Amino acid sequence: MTRANQNAAEPKAVVERMDRLAEEGRLTSRNADKHWLYQNSVQNPEVEVKFIDRVFANEFGRKPTLLREDFCGTALLCGWWVRARETNRAIGVDFDGPTLDWGRVNNLAPLGAKADRVTLIQDDVRSVRAPKADVLMASNFSWWGFKTRDELAVYLRNCRASLKPEGLLVMDCYGGPEAQVVQEEQRDQNGFTYVWDQDHYNPITGEVRCLIHFDFPDGSRLKKAFSYDWRLWTVPETCDLLRECGFSRVMVYWEGTDRKGEPNGVFRVSDKGDLAPAWIAYMVAVR
Numbered sequence: 296m297t298r299a300n301q302n303a304a305e306p307k308a309v310v311e312r313m314d315r316l317a318e319e320g321r322l323t324s325r326n327a328d329k330h331w332l333y334q335n336s337v338q339n340p341e342v343e344v345k346f347i348d349r350v351f352a353n354e355f356g357r358k359p360t361l362l363r364e365d366f367c368g369t370a371l372l373c374g375w376w377v378r379a380r381e382t383n384r385a386i387g388v389d390f391d392g393p394t395l396d397w398g399r400v401n402n403l404a405p406l407g408a409k410a411d412r413v414t415l416i417q418d419d420v421r422s423v424r425a426p427k428a429d430v431l432m433a434s435n436f437s438w439w440g441f442k443t444r445d446e447l448a449v450y451l452r453n454c455r456a457s458l459k460p461e462g463l464l465v466m467d468c469y470g471g472p473e474a475q476v477v478q479e480e481q482r483d484q485n486g487f488t489y490v491w492d493q494d495h496y497n498p499i500t501g502e503v504r505c506l507i508h509f510d511f512p513d514g515s516r517l518k519k520a521f522s523y524d525w526r527l528w529t530v531p532e533t534c535d536l537l538r539e540c541g542f543s544r545v546m547v548y549w550e551g552t553d554r555k556g557e558p559n560g561v562f563r564v565s566d567k568g569d570l571a572p573a574w575i576a577y578m579v580a581v582r
């Protein structure tokens with residue numbers, strides 16, 4: 296196991312400058328920082344912290360303390376986790392050193408002493424087992440990089456071995472007929488447009504290639520800022536595999552809808568999904 300090198304040439308803090316450029320409508324493909332763009336369009340750590348607390352309390356009647364964020368990238372969730380409670384500690388695992396360094400400078404350093412309660416580990420998520428965590432979180436579908444049953448099983452078994460006796464693994468996933476359609480979806484953000492590009496789908500292997508581009512007010516595009524080579528795992532096959540890998544119980548938290556039938560952001564345990572054309576859900580596995 297190697298810890299990300301703290302002495303390597305580190306990236307500069309960019310958040311304030313990016314916030315200002317976005318506010319002034321002056322972001323372009325040349326001056327924008329891709330991690331800042333990603334965090335501002337894809338991630339919602341405040342909501343995830345509350346979700347983790349709720350799911351854990353539902354199971355064990357108390358709050359968790361030690362969170363391990365697998366595929367942590369810039370460790371944004373780790374930062375929000377230690378901000379949430381004085382007793383909270385977080386471990387972030389990612390094999391990409393420069394991304395961890397970006398997170399250290401931009402997400403952890405601004406937390407001051409609270410950042411001492413975050414440990415970042417530069418390694419493959421399948422190789423880290425200690426210290427044992429209350430909750431393991433694998434979000435934004437990153438576990439879909441494991442494309443065979445055997446590969447995914449190695450990861451899931453390692454997750455189980457990394458949990459305390461009262462421990463949960465939380466993984467997100469998406470699906471619905473639109474997940475298999477080659478298409479681009481755009482969403483306006485403050486100062487830029489986020490573009491989710493489902494570039495390729497292979498119905499035989501279930502493999503998908505997804506890209507993230509960012510468009511700017513001056514007409515420029517940051518093309519393929521992120522690309523993902525995944526297998527679109529289904530909920531039932533993943534739940535079966537979780538049980539095979541020793542998890543004692545597996546639940547699906549499905550998103551509710553408002554009066555107009557639109558997703559309402561509230562996820563509850565369910566064994567009956569609705570036929571939304573596109574949905575996001577969480578699988579929660581009890582050690």
Ligand SMILES: C[S@@+](CC[C@H](N)C(=O)[O-])C[C@H]1O[C@@H](n2cnc3c(N)ncnc32)[C@H](O)[C@@H]1O
Nearest residue numbers: 366367368389390391418419420434435437440
């Ligand atoms: C989509 S980002 C996820 C960032 C963040 N956790 C989120 O929720 O948006 C995926 C990250 O997973 C990392 N990654 C992919 N496979 C990995 C593996 N086997 N072990 C460790 N990190 C991995 C990549 O380096 C990348 O930073």
